[in-house]
Amino acid sequence: MPVRVRFAPSPTGLLHIGGLRTALYNYLLARQSEGGAFLLRIEDTDRSRYVEGAEEDIVESLRWAGLEIDEGPAVGGPHAPYRQSERTEQYRAAVDRLVADGQAYIAFDTPEALEAMRERLATPESPAPTYGAATRERMTNALTLPPEEVQRRLDEGEPHVVRLRVTPGESVTFDDAIRGPVTFQTDEVDDQVLLKSDGLPTYHLANVVDDHAMQITHVVRGEEWLPSTPKHILLYRALGWEAPQFAHLPLILSPSGGKLSKRKAEQAGVPVFVCQYRGEDACPPDLVPADAPRLPVEPEALVNFLALLGWSPGDDRERFTLEELVGAFRLDRVTKSGAQLDLDKLAWLNGQVLRDLSDEALAERARPAVEARVGPVEEARLVAAAALLRERLTVAHDLAEATYLFQEPEAYDEAGVKRRWKDDSARLVALYADRLEADAAFTEASTEAAMRQLAEDEGVGFGRIIHPVRLATTGTTVGAGMFETLVVIGRAATIRRLRRAVEVLG
RNA sequence: GCCCGGUUCGUCUAGGGGUCUAGGACGCCGCCCUUUCACGGCGGUAACACGGGUUCGAAUCCCGUACCGGGUACCA
Numbered sequence: 001m002p003v004r005v006r007f008a009p010s011p012t013g014l015l016h017i018g019g020l021r022t023a024l025y026n027y028l029l030a031r032q033s034e035g036g037a038f039l040l041r042i043e044d045t046d047r048s049r050y051v052e053g054a055e056e057d058i059v060e061s062l063r064w065a066g067l068e069i070d071e072g073p074a075v076g077g078p079h080a081p082y083r084q085s086e087r088t089e090q091y092r093a094a095v096d097r098l099v100a101d102g103q104a105y106i107a108f109d110t111p112e113a114l115e116a117m118r119e120r121l122a123t124p125e126s127p128a129p130t131y132g133a134a135t136r137e138r139m140t141n142a143l144t145l146p147p148e149e150v151q152r153r154l155d156e157g158e159p160h161v162v163r164l165r166v167t168p169g170e171s172v173t174f175d176d177a178i179r180g181p182v183t184f185q186t187d188e189v190d191d192q193v194l195l196k197s198d199g200l201p202t203y204h205l206a207n208v209v210d211d212h213a214m215q216i217t218h219v220v221r222g223e224e225w226l227p228s229t230p231k232h233i234l235l236y237r238a239l240g241w242e243a244p245q246f247a248h249l250p251l252i253l254s255p256s257g258g259k260l261s262k263r264k265a266e267q268a269g270v271p272v273f274v275c276q277y278r279g280e281d282a283c284p285p286d287l288v289p290a291d292a293p294r295l296p297v298e299p300e301a302l303v304n305f306l307a308l309l310g311w312s313p314g315d316d317r318e319r320f321t322l323e324e325l326v327g328a329f330r331l332d333r334v335t336k337s338g339a340q341l342d343l344d345k346l347a348w349l350n351g352q353v354l355r356d357l358s359d360e361a362l363a364e365r366a367r368p369a370v371e372a373r374v375g376p377v378e379e380a381r382l383v384a385a386a387a388l389l390r391e392r393l394t395v396a397h398d399l400a401e402a403t404y405l406f407q408e409p410e411a412y413d414e415a416g417v418k419r420r421w422k423d424d425s426a427r428l429v430a431l432y433a434d435r436l437e438a439d440a441a442f443t444e445a446s447t448e449a450a451m452r453q454l455a456e457d458e459g460v461g462f463g464r465i466i467h468p469v470r471l472a473t474t475g476t477t478v479g480a481g482m483f484e485t486l487v488v489i490g491r492a493a494t495i496r497r498l499r500r501a502v503e504v505l506g
Numbered sequence: 507g508c509c510c511g512g513u514u515c516g517u518c519u520a521g522g523g524g525u526c527u528a529g530g531a532c533g534c535c536g537c538c539c540u541u542u543c544a545c546g547g548c549g550g551u552a553a554c555a556c557g558g559g560u561u562c563g564a565a566u567c568c569c570g571u572a573c574c575g576g577g578u579a580c581c582a
Contacts, residue, residue: 049582207582253574318532335519345532
């Protein structure tokens, strides 16, 4: 049977890094199954928390990561619509059935009444009493009110919810694909609200109804859902449906070990939203402050990194393309414990990805950052720059740091000047410029030969010349091989820069 | 509080009774390469939460404790 999985985020915020991992694992499961499908379902049943732009961000982030959606809001599909706010009749129908069967009941308790109940029943040992078998008989609902009274209230349009009627004294066991058998007692499960007073379903109801309607075979979601799973199983039973296979993923923790909260992460300099990894300007400015951390990486690197955060192939492989992940991923090899985000490893992985790119591809990935810095750059020069510096990059936009490949150095590194610019530097640099004037070929070999000859003629060490020349032509003390760098800079510019440095630095 | 889950190097992890003097990766340190900085190569540092069992033998199985995390909403 083909695997049908869904990624079901709620548009209450931008796509979280943990959300992308959940989506990835789901995607991999779908792709490794003949005829499998990966669906995107928007769970927008909470009007009050809806965030404008969140759905667009989710879709764009998935696209960026290369996770192609088979069925979803934009692409459609046989089970459309894929937005829960557009599926209310289906939930209504399910609830009506449950109420008719006596599996669910109408309740009129106001938020104040619930609050009062909790306060009244709270004890130091049990500070959070719930609406359930132990309390439902003391509340205002269809189980305690005479039928005429219930009808009267309904006719008067009194706000009400529908709750699941949980039978106490039973135990619910399910076999989690990652954790094995997990058991809950129904005494611990409250009479969950299924339909809210605004007529919209809660997550629990909508989720079960949709997963069944959309023929989902595997529910792969975060560990925070583990405690609600018995509610879902009970719902499947009450509706007479077969429950899908469940798999609960370990949580992603902040680098310091705690919860990966937006607030804390931002303070620690950790990007939590996918858009913060997508690019310098990928986040909606109204949702992410300008000074929030960014770590623009290649999608291949983030995917590779996330795959390994909570899963391992069982052998020593670390590098995976999305394609390879499809072949290697197994749900039963997913870890059970939370994983701390390790940005160093992401950076390393990104460097690896960069090194596997062609010069042309690398140039294109770096282009936006470079052009933001130095203006329009022609293709050939950008590719040459990429070829020159590729081994030295951690993230593609670092190429923009090497402004000297595109324009005159703006300044000379102060510490570098102090260390490398000696008393004889101006004289030697000037002499080298003279020699380059005579070097029509201006190749790596010829420029190096010229410098070696000069060193010999002047009776000085090679370093006495090469370091000041690097400083003069690039403004820095670090970079690729000197002579390949000079060739990229070009003969005329090189000579001009040498002369200028002689003047400026003396 | 109660319920559920988890616990191997700093971090991600391998390992599922003997092959574990615990393997790999990131990081860190050192050496080589290199008259720069990186890449790369080689080497090093570093872990089975604790206590009881079971067993000839336990990182691996059981129990307890501790700690971490999640849940306990008309949020998802």
